[in-house]
Amino acid sequence: MFLHTKILFVLLWLTLNPAYAQPHLRWHEGDVTLSTGLTLHAGMCYQPQTNAIIVQTGDTWRTYTADQLQGFRYTDVALSYSHQFRVYETTGPDGQTVPLIFEILVPGQSLALLRLPGQHRANWLAQHGLLRCQRAGWQTPDYWFVWLEGHFAAPDAFVETGLDNLVAAAPESVQRWSANTARPNNPKALSLWLSRYNGRLVQAQNSDRPTITFWSVSH
Numbered sequence: 622m623f624l625h626t627k628i629l630f631v632l633l634w635l636t637l638n639p640a641y642a643q644p645h646l647r648w649h650e651g652d653v654t655l656s657t658g659l660t661l662h663a664g665m666c667y668q669p670q671t672n673a674i675i676v677q678t679g680d681t682w683r684t685y686t687a688d689q690l691q692g693f694r695y696t697d698v699a700l701s702y703s704h705q706f707r708v709y710e711t712t713g714p715d716g717q718t719v720p721l722i723f724e725i726l727v728p729g730q731s732l733a734l735l736r737l738p739g740q741h742r743a744n745w746l747a748q749h750g751l752l753r754c755q756r757a758g759w760q761t762p763d764y765w766f767v768w769l770e771g772h773f774a775a776p777d778a779f780v781e782t783g784l785d786n787l788v789a790a791a792p793e794s795v796q797r798w799s800a801n802t803a804r805p806n807n808p809k810a811l812s813l814w815l816s817r818y819n820g821r822l823v824q825a826q827n828s829d830r831p832t833i834t835f836w837s838v839s840h
Contacts, residue, residue, distance in 0.1 A: 648677070649704075651695025656688065665695060667706070669738035672722055687720040709735070709768065711749040719749060726765070727815040732787070733768040734776075734815050752778065758807050765808055767815075776811050780804065791818075792825035 647666060653676055654660045664677035673686045674693060692707035705725045713719040727734035737751070739762050746753055746764065752775045754760050759777040767779040774783060788799045798821050805811035 649695035649697060651693060653685070653693040654691040655685065656691055658691070665693060667693075667722075669722070670740055672720075674722075687722050690720075690722070692722075709773075711751060711773070714748040721749070723766070723768075727812055727819065729768075729815070729819050731770050732815065732819065734812055735766045735768055735773075737764045737766065739763045754778075761808050767811075776808055780806075780811065787818075791822060794825045794828075795821045 648664050649666070650662075650664050652660055652662050653665060653674065661676065661678060666675045668674060668684075671686075673684050674690070675682055675684050687708050690708050692705070694703065694705045696703045705728065706722050707725055708720045709723055710718040710720050721737065723735040723737055725733055726736050741764070743753055751764065751766060751773055753764060754775045754777045756777045759775075765776050767774045767776055767783070769779070769783060769787070784804070788796055791799070795818070799818070802814065802817070803810070805814040
């Protein structure tokens with residue numbers, strides 16, 4: 622009886638302490654912004670299979686699902702690489718919005734490159750308005766998407782049908798840059814292209830701003 626009670630106590634303790642119950646999880650220190658706007662600096666463990674993160678503050682562990690988050694970021698010290706995540710809304714099979722956690726590969730307000738862990742099946746992605754790359758050279762272990770003005774697009778489809786429209790609406794200096802730059806033909810090339818495009822766009826927008834001159838009047 623005593624042994625049975627002790628086993629139940631240990632199982633309960635492990636359940637309430639996920640850091641011990643799941644020692645294989647990788648923990649990182651970073652910032653978590655909740656849906657309320659509150660930002661926490663804490664230890665965290667991203668759980669892509671459940672669309673959530675485990676957050677440790679002091680001796681307390683709590684799981685936050687995507688609908689409770691705006692996003693989070695951390696640096697993988699071992700790899701010296703910073704990860705940034707944001708919650709985007711997709712449309713579920715019943716027409717309701719579904720929040721999903723995406724990693725931001727190339728940041729931007731209206732244009733960004735996103736990654737979603739590859740545990741989802743093709744029919745699930747389609748039901749949520751997320752279309753996979755069709756060309757073999759564009760397929761990756763995880764799913765990549767271009768976020769453009771509130772819509773998701775597969776990277777290969779974006780390059781084929783959306784890239785020209787994007788450039789056509791850009792400032793002339795950005796159009797000249799694009800004309801002299803190789804068209805991306807794989808995911809890594811697209812990542813580099815979008816990073817450079819965003820940088821050129823910011824540069825062009827800043828140069829178009831009027832210069833304010835202050836005149837000094839001497840008496």
